Amino acid sequence: MKNLFTLKRWAALWAARADFASGLWTTLRVSFLGLCFALFLGIVFGLLSTSKNKTARGLARTYVEFFQNTPLYIQTFFFYNGLPYFGVILSPFIIGILAIGLYHGAYIAEVIRTGILGIPNGQKEAARSQGFTYLQSMYYVILPQTLKIILPPLANQALNLVKNTSVLAMIAGGDLMYHSDSWATLYDYHAQGYIAAGLLYFILCFPLAKLAAYMEKRAKIIPGSIQVQNAEAAEV
Amino acid sequence: MKKSSKVFLSILLILSIVLTAGCSSKTSAGSASALENIKKAGVLKVGVKSDVPKFSMVDTATNEYSGFEDDLAYEIAAVIFDCTSTEAKEKKMVEFQGVTAKTRGPLLENGEIDLVIATFTITEERKESYNFSTPYFTDAIGLLVKKNNNYTSITDLNGEAIGVAQSSTTKDSIDAYIAENNMEITVTYSEYTSYPEIKAALDSGRVKAFSVDGAILAGYIDDTTQLLPEKFSPQDYGIASNLNNTDLAELVNTSIINLRESGKLNEMLTSWGLESYK
Numbered sequence: 001m002k003n004l005f006t007l008k009r010w011a012a013l014w015a016a017r018a019d020f021a022s023g024l025w026t027t028l029r030v031s032f033l034g035l036c037f038a039l040f041l042g043i044v045f046g047l048l049s050t051s052k053n054k055t056a057r058g059l060a061r062t063y064v065e066f067f068q069n070t071p072l073y074i075q076t077f078f079f080y081n082g083l084p085y086f087g088v089i090l091s092p093f094i095i096g097i098l099a100i101g102l103y104h105g106a107y108i109a110e111v112i113r114t115g116i117l118g119i120p121n122g123q124k125e126a127a128r129s130q131g132f133t134y135l136q137s138m139y140y141v142i143l144p145q146t147l148k149i150i151l152p153p154l155a156n157q158a159l160n161l162v163k164n165t166s167v168l169a170m171i172a173g174g175d176l177m178y179h180s181d182s183w184a185t186l187y188d189y190h191a192q193g194y195i196a197a198g199l200l201y202f203i204l205c206f207p208l209a210k211l212a213a214y215m216e217k218r219a220k221i222i223p224g225s226i227q228v229q230n231a232e233a234a235e236v
Numbered sequence: 237m238k239k240s241s242k243v244f245l246s247i248l249l250i251l252s253i254v255l256t257a258g259c260s261s262k263t264s265a266g267s268a269s270a271l272e273n274i275k276k277a278g279v280l281k282v283g284v285k286s287d288v289p290k291f292s293m294v295d296t297a298t299n300e301y302s303g304f305e306d307d308l309a310y311e312i313a314a315v316i317f318d319c320t321s322t323e324a325k326e327k328k329m330v331e332f333q334g335v336t337a338k339t340r341g342p343l344l345e346n347g348e349i350d351l352v353i354a355t356f357t358i359t360e361e362r363k364e365s366y367n368f369s370t371p372y373f374t375d376a377i378g379l380l381v382k383k384n385n386n387y388t389s390i391t392d393l394n395g396e397a398i399g400v401a402q403s404s405t406t407k408d409s410i411d412a413y414i415a416e417n418n419m420e421i422t423v424t425y426s427e428y429t430s431y432p433e434i435k436a437a438l439d440s441g442r443v444k445a446f447s448v449d450g451a452i453l454a455g456y457i458d459d460t461t462q463l464l465p466e467k468f469s470p471q472d473y474g475i476a477s478n479l480n481n482t483d484l485a486e487l488v489n490t491s492i493i494n495l496r497e498s499g500k501l502n503e504m505l506t507s508w509g510l511e512s513y514k
Binding site: 003081084085089170171181182185188 | 337338345361399402403426427428429433437440442
């Protein structure tokens with residue numbers, strides 16, 4: 001800690017900014033693609049877990065329990081060092097998206113499942129009675145209503161996802177954590193390296209959190225209603 | 237919030253600040269009488285490797301460390317506590333802590349360990365952060381490859397990935413070797429946090445070579461792997477201590493010189509089956 005303010009170390013950090021930038025860019029891409037993949041899996045398995053079909057529910061249950069109850073690091077390590085023995089060699093970048101997507105997909109599936117179960121049965125029955133198919137009723141009636149409920153935990157998962165991309169550091173994946181580790185341990189300039197990494201992750205996550213809060217507020221607005229600002233006025 | 241809860245929380249907050257502040261001042265290194273503190277404590281805290289055969293290995297069942305570097309620690313302790321190294325071992329005057337290339341620096345800086353005897357290569361940049369003793373061993377960098385790749389020399393690794401440890405000097409050494417010999421090859425590096433991880437990557441084909449100091453590499457040779465003939469970049473290992481503890485550094489340095497001149501250092505090396513590169 002006594003070298004926290006050593007100018008030479010901070011100058012060295014600045015000189016290495018290209019490495020950190022490339023790491024940040026990789027983290028950004030893996031986060032985005034990983035989130036898309038996780039959302040996709042989450043919706044698919046969320047729907048499967050609320051279906052009438054017992055096999056579908058069983059499949060969803062297995063997927064969720066497996067990926068929620070094993071550490072992300074072990075899953076990643078297996079994809080990286082285990083799959084090659086089966087002849088499957090994927091680049092660390094793809095493995096990052098795969099592992100992050102599968103892991104967070106399980107959590108998102110649970111979030112969506114609770115969201116769907118929270119919608120009164122009457123909604124589904126009314127939609128079916130109007131002639132919507134199962135998928136149509138989900139898409140037009142049920143899921144939009146779950147948005148208000150699931151947005152906070154979804155935002156939570158997205159933020160965790162961004163931070164979990166650091167698992168790429170373990171498989172030499174060239175993300176922000178990997179480059180920070182590499183630089184920080186090169187001459188033992190730990191304080192500078194990890195403070196820079198923390199700052200960059202914060203810059204990545206904070207706008208995401210703000211965006212989620214904004215979307216949450218918007219999701220609460222019911223079309224056509226008058227928004228009252230305080231409880232007293234509502235009593236009118 | 238109830239008043240009592242507020243009082244309780246503020247007490248908790250003050251307590252945690254006081255305790256952590258107390259913690260850091262207790263473990264901060266840099267007092268001029270570091271040697272005195274060690275003598276008073278009666279135990280020498282040394283950071284050593286736990287996964288390098290012959291140098292320093294830990295028996296996970298008994299948590300006992302054994303190896304050439306561990307014996308060196310006992311010799312230093314013998315000088316500090318004015319006894320024989322066998323006595324130092326029996327009376328447990330050395331407290332070993334397993335370190336990696338990544339953790340050995342920080343632990344030394346914050347005073348959790350007094351010395352680092354962990355295949356620590358002496359470099360000019362590192363000398364700015366730590367005190368090093370005169371070298372006690374010289375090793376060269378080697379390259380471990382899979383037998384079934386049929387590589388015969390480093391030039392066969394053109395365009396391949398080489399696995400190295402984070403915070404090691406290996407990457408620079410390989411680049412320098414390639415440049416010095418005007419080899420027209422390009423290699424990429426994948427850094428991992430521990431040697432077993434690099435070995436796993438070599439086994440799965442993620443990297444085509446595992447490169448580190450020969451002494452460490454020796455522990456990972458098995459039926460499926462072999463060393464390439466190239467050995468380069470002699471690395472001097474030294475005992476590292478905190479930059480502020482000049483009295484400790486001096487004692488360690490003199491001890492190594494004495495061990496070398498009396499022939500005891502060579503004896504220790506031979507007993508572990510080790511041979512210094514120069």
